[in-house]
Amino acid sequence: MTTNKRIYLSPPHLGTEEQVFMAEAFASNWIAPLGPQVEAFERELAERVGAKGAVALSSGTAGIHLALRLLDIGVGELVFCSSLTFVASVNPVLYLGATPVFIDSEPDTWNMSPAALRRALQEAKEKKRLPKAVIVVHLYGQAAKMDEIVRVCQEYEVPIIEDAAEALGASYWEKSCGTFGRFGVYSFNGNKIITTSGGGMLVSDDRAALERARFLAAQAREQVPYYLHHEQGYNYRLSNLLAAVGRGQLRVLEDRIAARRQVFRRYEQGLAHLPGWESMPEAATGRSTRWLSVFTVDETRFGCTASAVIKALEQADIESRRVWKPMHQQPLFTGCLFYPHDENISVADRLFDQGICLPSGSSLTEEEQLRVIETIRSCQSHSSGEALHVYL
Numbered sequence: 001m002t003t004n005k006r007i008y009l010s011p012p013h014l015g016t017e018e019q020v021f022m023a024e025a026f027a028s029n030w031i032a033p034l035g036p037q038v039e040a041f042e043r044e045l046a047e048r049v050g051a052k053g054a055v056a057l058s059s060g061t062a063g064i065h066l067a068l069r070l071l072d073i074g075v076g077e078l079v080f081c082s083s084l085t086f087v088a089s090v091n092p093v094l095y096l097g098a099t100p101v102f103i104d105s106e107p108d109t110w111n112m113s114p115a116a117l118r119r120a121l122q123e124a125k126e127k128k129r130l131p132k133a134v135i136v137v138h139l140y141g142q143a144a145k146m147d148e149i150v151r152v153c154q155e156y157e158v159p160i161i162e163d164a165a166e167a168l169g170a171s172y173w174e175k176s177c178g179t180f181g182r183f184g185v186y187s188f189n190g191n192k193i194i195t196t197s198g199g200g201m202l203v204s205d206d207r208a209a210l211e212r213a214r215f216l217a218a219q220a221r222e223q224v225p226y227y228l229h230h231e232q233g234y235n236y237r238l239s240n241l242l243a244a245v246g247r248g249q250l251r252v253l254e255d256r257i258a259a260r261r262q263v264f265r266r267y268e269q270g271l272a273h274l275p276g277w278e279s280m281p282e283a284a285t286g287r288s289t290r291w292l293s294v295f296t297v298d299e300t301r302f303g304c305t306a307s308a309v310i311k312a313l314e315q316a317d318i319e320s321r322r323v324w325k326p327m328h329q330q331p332l333f334t335g336c337l338f339y340p341h342d343e344n345i346s347v348a349d350r351l352f353d354q355g356i357c358l359p360s361g362s363s364l365t366e367e368e369q370l371r372v373i374e375t376i377r378s379c380q381s382h383s384s385g386e387a388l389h390v391y392l
Helices: 017-028 036-049 060-070 091-095 114-126 146-155 207-217 240-250 253-271 306-315 347-354 366-379
Strands: 053-057 078-082 099-103 133-137 160-163 183-187 200-204 277-279 293-297 355-358
Touching: 017 036, 017 240, 036 053, 036 200, 036 240, 053 060, 053 207, 060 091, 060 133, 060 160, 060 183, 060 200, 060 207, 078 114, 091 099, 099 114, 114 146, 133 146, 146 160, 200 207, 240 253, 253 277, 253 293, 253 366, 293 306, 293 347, 306 355, 306 366, 347 355
Parallel strands: 078 099, 078 133, 133 160, 160 183
Antiparallel strands: 053 200, 183 200, 277 293, 293 355
């Protein structure tokens, strides 16, 4: 039984700026959804990412749902989605009765494979059933190959929704993730780079679409002096209090990104010599936020599996987890089509089998990180089959 303090995967990291804006919200008595903090948060985040507008919402999932609604996606229609992601990227497709089709990752960024996407779109065109949208995920803070993805989607005239829930502050050719498609979505869940405890943001250059998103997110209430509703809406708006937290967090975004990138560099330095231990690559086309520090473990070379490493870390009171289980492997989506990176290789399946996410919080201390590194080193088996303990 360890007496060390538990190390979490990606805990929230709050500062002092949040308290200033929270005090303003309390003083104004704006507690319920909407209010000056919400409006300011929307404006400031849109400016930060380079979008023309933004709508603050209760979650990133709500943002994806609204983006799909804005594209008039309905029952039985197809939506192409990244397979290697969290289920929240895809569940909104089901909310609308549409059908997801899953696209594999590629090895350079671990994000949607342009080759697999092109194959899927070609086949869909031949069947005269093109998708109504493509949802591209920027995984673990790393931009997808947006030049290629935008090019092929434009060729087939299919709009893009960017799930940048994990990638606020990430860039591709100096342009912010979330601003390449028709709509972009960010998350402020408690484990993200910046947090409002729970919340999200929908961004776009289409201001008219964003106004409709605001309408739908506020129960689709008509602007008359009584409660009138012509269509279905949702309770999706972010509260003024949580927006105040978000404003304070946004001011330290660059500091949080720098801290997480430093965490990743320390892992690379401390684990680089281990055979079979490889890091998630960073594309030369942009900057990853390293929201999570993610690695793959080759059992043959390292001596044990990613699952065994996770078990050892848990025994040391250290939280870690597997890479996302691909959506095409989920029982919820049995029967949905899946297009691998090439006909013989599923990159997402390999990453799930070998991938491990390590503690990555911006408040992680060097001493805590040393505990993680030492525990991982102790997992490696030497020729006698005993645990090998190596220290920095």
